[in-house]
Amino acid sequence: MNETAKSQCAPLSGVAEALRRAALRARELARQTHTPVVVYRNGKVQSQIPDASAAGGGAEPRQG
Template identity: 75%
Template sequence: MSDADKLQGHALPGVAEALRRAALRARELARQTHTPVVVYRNGKVESQIPDDTARAGGAERREG
């Protein structure tokens, strides 16, 4: 077992949750400033404008 494998078990448990919190904060800030959020979904890059459900991760797709 490499050192990286040993660290992975200890260092990564909180990473997914931290990324979720960062995404929610980014969506909330984008909602407040009427700024689109760029996401990669289903193999495509999409621009979305967060709606009032941004705190729950909601966003509406933006055409163009």
């Protein structure tokens, strides 16, 4: 990778990790407040209730 490409990537180096942290925090807040989380999975928009027992702040599809 040349110097120009490296300098353009530097500001974006932490973006993926920051997005992961934000998603975990959003799921945790939704779990605490019993609020559904809207996600895009398998080509569909789904509303899910975060499951406290799931590792990593997982979520279950919302019923109804």
